[in-house]
Amino acid sequence: MTRPVIGVTTSNRSGWRVFPLMAFNIWLAGGRALRWGTGREADLAQVDGVVIGGGDDISPDLYDGRLVTSARLDPARDALEKRLVDAALERDTPVLGICRGSQMLNVALGGTLHQDAYGTYRDSRFIRTILPRKTVLVEADTRLAQLSGTGPMRVNALHTQAVEDLGEALRIAARDEGGMIQAIERLSDPFAIGVQWHPEHLFYARRQRALFRALVTAAAARRDHAGQIAAVRRDAAPLGEQ
Template sequence: MKRPRIAITGPRRGAFGPRFLVARAIRYYGGVPIQLGPGDERRLPRYDGVVVTGGHDIDPVLYAAEPEVKPRYDTARDALETAVIDDALHRGLPLLGICRGAQLLNVRCGGNLFQDLRSRRKLTSHRRTILPLKTLCVDAGSHLARLLGAQHARINSLHNQAINQLGEGLVVSARDLDQITQAVEAPGRRFVMGVQWHPEFLLFLPRQRRLFKALVSAARELG
């Protein structure tokens, strides 16, 4: 049986833990993880699916906006992941965007972002944590709901930005208690999903592992 090659994007340095955990999940479900970093966009290797991991904020120039917060951008990584997302969408490859990855997916589809969520949180905490302490409210008819097998779940939160205006072809599939977008998906595609939380830190929860299982399965089906 074919073992699909799954590209895992990240920064030039650091983020070892999240990328290791994503790779572990990919291997567990029969995929072959391929780590990509800035500069690799010049000659992309063969891959059958993509995971765009979390990290620094996306440069607002990519969605024609002025900075509203103190910059923490990684333009080299923006270039890599822009190329990988565009390539995956063009070729119809399965794609999972995590946190920053979900945001950049939305931007590449023509959407934009809230640059600072602090003023928009009324019912949820500002605290960042890898523990599943926040409530996810899932749209009953979504692909995400079918994967999770529930309309509510517990998630973690490490972000200070989030999706504002949706990109073309995407729909919101989950929100938190403050109605901040927590997941998007593309109904017309085999598997394109962005989640605002970090499922790689929640691999001890079976329903969180299903996101990676679904990605690898979709990549394998492409043959």
């Protein structure tokens, strides 16, 4: 059987170095990656799943927020990814949102963002590194807990924005030690999960690879017209806390 194809959105500025990592993780999970971005064709009919990757801040115009002066925006990418998330959910195409992508998943479903997340969550440690130096706490009885276990998880962090009000049909899957939302997930098919960290840089950690495996599993189920969340649940092997 051919590998499920996963469309991956990237920044035009940094995508050249990020996409190979994404493609590697998706290949390890059993899929094949296709790079998307502004100026590149992005046709959902060509793929079985979608990764919305990291990058610049999301414009508050998408959720009636007020622009902060420190924001660095990419309106063309905002429009592309908002369209892709809307269409993916309408077509039952599974989605993994990474950092900015997690925020876009929330915004596309009607949620809002903290533009200055660390100004709001004073007890959250402001760490900007691809190294796993931040601790997140996984909520029990969530999809993320099924995939990666419930023990404290060491992750990286590059973000300044974070989810504020949840979008429709989403729930919180993890927070950091200061209470800031670090992961969200959809309650029903199509499978959709968003994480505030960058698991593509943590491919050596089984708990992080599980996110890409879940997306590829859901993409294969979608291609077979089967239940995605049910397939992910069956595929999720019990994990030790690591």
